[in-house]
Amino acid sequence: MTNNLAISVRGLRKSYGDNTAVDGLDLAVHRGEVFALLGPNGAGKTTTVEILEGFRQRDGGDVSVLGVDPARADAAWRSRVGIVLQGTGEFDELTVREVVHHFAGFYPEPDDPDDVISRVGLAGKAGSRTHALSGGQKRRLDVALGIIGRPELLFLDEPTTGFDPEARREFWELIRGLAAAGTTIVLTTHYLDEAETLADRVGVIAGGRVVAVDTPAKLGERENALATVAWRTPDGSVERAQSATPTALVAELAARYGGEVPGLTVTRPTLEDIYLTMIGQR
Numbered sequence: 001m002t003n004n005l006a007i008s009v010r011g012l013r014k015s016y017g018d019n020t021a022v023d024g025l026d027l028a029v030h031r032g033e034v035f036a037l038l039g040p041n042g043a044g045k046t047t048t049v050e051i052l053e054g055f056r057q058r059d060g061g062d063v064s065v066l067g068v069d070p071a072r073a074d075a076a077w078r079s080r081v082g083i084v085l086q087g088t089g090e091f092d093e094l095t096v097r098e099v100v101h102h103f104a105g106f107y108p109e110p111d112d113p114d115d116v117i118s119r120v121g122l123a124g125k126a127g128s129r130t131h132a133l134s135g136g137q138k139r140r141l142d143v144a145l146g147i148i149g150r151p152e153l154l155f156l157d158e159p160t161t162g163f164d165p166e167a168r169r170e171f172w173e174l175i176r177g178l179a180a181a182g183t184t185i186v187l188t189t190h191y192l193d194e195a196e197t198l199a200d201r202v203g204v205i206a207g208g209r210v211v212a213v214d215t216p217a218k219l220g221e222r223e224n225a226l227a228t229v230a231w232r233t234p235d236g237s238v239e240r241a242q243s244a245t246p247t248a249l250v251a252e253l254a255a256r257y258g259g260e261v262p263g264l265t266v267t268r269p270t271l272e273d274i275y276l277t278m279i280g281q282r
């Protein structure tokens with residue numbers, strides 16, 4: 001079973017003094033899946049991910065990442081793991097091409113630097129010094145540095161913070177391409193739409209534990225949630241009804257109105273609704 005798992009965590013614990021950041025956390029990420037970690041500020045996501053990356057020591061629990069305990073990881077393991085941090089890549093006087101070539105030298109079997117630069121959408125900036133890049137372009141460079149070693153497992157920490165909408169869509173395409181090529185991806189994000197569009201499964205961390213894991217469509221019994229049907233009544237007010245059988249209700253309304261139902265909408269809880277309920281914010 002463990003062979004199918006890129007990450008296996010049991011009973012992970014980490015405290016900072018009296019502050020328990022991670023409190024008996026369990027997690028399993030399958031090889032080849034895109035897994036999104038969600039959770040409010042301070043929930044323990046960064047601490048957990050840094051332990052998985054081998055950057056932070058744990059107090060207790062069992063952790064296996066690509067079959068290795070990250071606390072005892074060597075250079076060979078490190079070359080199989082890609083990490084995209086927030087705000088790395090500050091090599092002001094070097095060009096994008098120089099930085100990516102430089103990082104390629106750290107890996108045994110790096111990807112082609114110019115190809116990677118073009119995949120992250122920086123082909124037009126390859127000759128620019130990195131200090132001249134916009135915030136979103138710097139993040140793309142961070143991603144290029146994370147994938148230049150052709151990692152089996154890629155960690156992305158809030159990857160699209162600061163991206164404009166078009167850059168986000170292009171970035172999502174890049175991630176889908178990596179996933180299609182078999183890269184396992186773990187991302188932390190505060191954007192629920194990003195989790196929904198990219199992730200095969202999401203894990204919600206709250207209070208240092210994983211409180212739910214499921215596909216975005218099924219999280220928190222979302223698929224079984226009642227639909228809300230709303231329409232405008234003849235006096236101009238909006239009527240709302242919750243229903244497990246909204247199609248039947250819409251048919252009944254259509255019959256009642258003799259055709260088109262004014263202002264008709266049918267909605268189900270969004271991933272954000274479910275998530276906020278789960279972490280007690282709604």
Ligand SMILES: Nc1ncnc2c1ncn2[C@@H]1O[C@H](COP(=O)(O)OP(=O)(O)OP(=O)(O)O)[C@@H](O)[C@H]1O
Pocket residue numbers: 016019020021039040041042043044045046047048
């Ligand atoms: N280096 C540190 N020293 C002391 N306390 C820390 C340290 N890093 C994190 N903490 C504390 O551990 C808890 C979990 O923090 P962590 O950064 O893991 O949460 P997070 O889920 O990543 O939050 P965010 O969404 O804000 O990034 C918080 O209470 C935080 O204050």
